[in-house]
Amino acid sequence: MxxxxxxxxxxLLTVLALGTVSACSGNSSAASGGSGSTPTVKLxxxxxxxxxxxxxxxxxxxxxxxxxxxxxELSTEQDGGVGAEDAMASxxxxxxxxxxxxxxxxxxxxxxVEDVVQLSGAPGERExxxxxxxxxxxxxxxxxxxxxxxxxxxxxxxxxxxxAQKGLKTKDLSRIAVGAGSTAVAALQNGKAACVMTxxxxxxxxxxxxxxxxxxxxxxxxxxxAAMGGAWPAASVIARTDWVNSHKDAVQRVVNALVATMHxxxxxxxxxxxxxxxxxxxxxxxxxxxxxxxxxxQDKGQFLPDGIxxxxxxxxxxxTEELVGHATSKVNLATTFTNDFAIKANKTExxxxxxxxxxxxx
Numbered sequence: 278m279x280x281x282x283x284x285x286x287x288x289l290l291t292v293l294a295l296g297t298v299s300a301c302s303g304n305s306s307a308a309s310g311g312s313g314s315t316p317t318v319k320l321x322x323x324x325x326x327x328x329x330x331x332x333x334x335x336x337x338x339x340x341x342x343x344x345x346x347x348x349x350e351l352s353t354e355q356d357g358g359v360g361a362e363d364a365m366a367s368x369x370x371x372x373x374x375x376x377x378x379x380x381x382x383x384x385x386x387x388x389x390v391e392d393v394v395q396l397s398g399a400p401g402e403r404e405x406x407x408x409x410x411x412x413x414x415x416x417x418x419x420x421x422x423x424x425x426x427x428x429x430x431x432x433x434x435x436x437x438x439x440x441a442q443k444g445l446k447t448k449d450l451s452r453i454a455v456g457a458g459s460t461a462v463a464a465l466q467n468g469k470a471a472c473v474m475t476x477x478x479x480x481x482x483x484x485x486x487x488x489x490x491x492x493x494x495x496x497x498x499x500x501x502x503a504a505m506g507g508a509w510p511a512a513s514v515i516a517r518t519d520w521v522n523s524h525k526d527a528v529q530r531v532v533n534a535l536v537a538t539m540h541x542x543x544x545x546x547x548x549x550x551x552x553x554x555x556x557x558x559x560x561x562x563x564x565x566x567x568x569x570x571x572x573x574x575q576d577k578g579q580f581l582p583d584g585i586x587x588x589x590x591x592x593x594x595x596x597t598e599e600l601v602g603h604a605t606s607k608v609n610l611a612t613t614f615t616n617d618f619a620i621k622a623n624k625t626e627x628x629x630x631x632x633x634x635x636x637x638x639x
Contacts (some may be wrong), residue, residue: 322374591639
């Protein structure tokens with residue numbers, strides 16, 4: 278989710294150095310070349326092995342980037358390293374596989390970043406709490422220590438939002454960075470945190486070890502609507518607006534590949550998906566392949582079938598940012614996302630779309 282699904286290190290530079298951006302774009306993309314050229318695009322995701330971010334790698338495994346004529350160099354952010362969205366903003370990579378809400382955050386900071394294809398309608402997160410914590414809803418957060426991927430991350434924002442919905446202020450609870458995977462599991466095991474907000478496959482590992490259970494479901498579009506009042510678009514591809522405008526052909530090819538991937542996900546089972554992903558993603562020290570498939574079956578509903586930003590989604594995310602003090606109603610939602618590339622991709626391939634597109638006002 279990323280600020281790190283999410284992690285963002287608050288101390289990282291996010292100032293757009295135009296010279297650096299230009300140099301990076303010129304070296305990494307050949308989108309402005311002739312029609313016979315194959316552009317190369319660098320894309321960093323907030324955790325390629327996380328289920329919420331599986332479409333980026335799946336597109337590679339399915340050969341869709343190659344099919345649609347683009348060479349996508351995938352990378353993943355590391356704990357303690359530069360966040361995917363910050364790497365994009367500073368020009369280290371061209372695109373970021375991160376949460377939509379970052380586009381709002383960047384606009385507040387005076388930086389133009391936009392979402393070019395929307396992969397999910399929910400954060401894909403669950404609030405996993407120990408039995409002895411007594412947490413059944415966000416109303417029980419008062420006085421508790423809550424684990425987030427990183428302070429300032431998307432999970433941090435969501436945790437504050439859930440608390441604020443129940444009338445709690447930031448001072449009423451403590452938030453600590455616990456990362457994901459084994460470190461998040463350990464935070465519950467050793468009592469460092471009463472709850473952690475995390476994704477699959479960490480959720481499955483926590484359940485299997487018996488150290489916690491799901492208290493709040495933000496893992497599916499239906500769950501997000503119930504908990505947050507509407508679809509909460511999360512996993513997406515975001516890029517600097519100036520880069521998008523100067524590399525529209527490359528952007529379209531990436532979006533074509535990912536839209537095709539979303540349709541493939543929608544028409545295939547969790548087992549089919551797991552069989553296409555790298556072995557290390559679906560079977561490791563945290564989970565067995567059976568665990569991974571079970572978890573994906575449970576939370577597969579977070580993925581949108583056509584890559585289109587859903588109507589009402591941007592407004593719901595902005596309301597979240599406003600409630601926790603990260604943004605105001607002065608944000609121009611129309612410049613934080615575009616459905617143009619996804620709509621064109623669906624029309625070109627003859628895909629049937631089912632998502633109602635968000636308008637300029639979100």
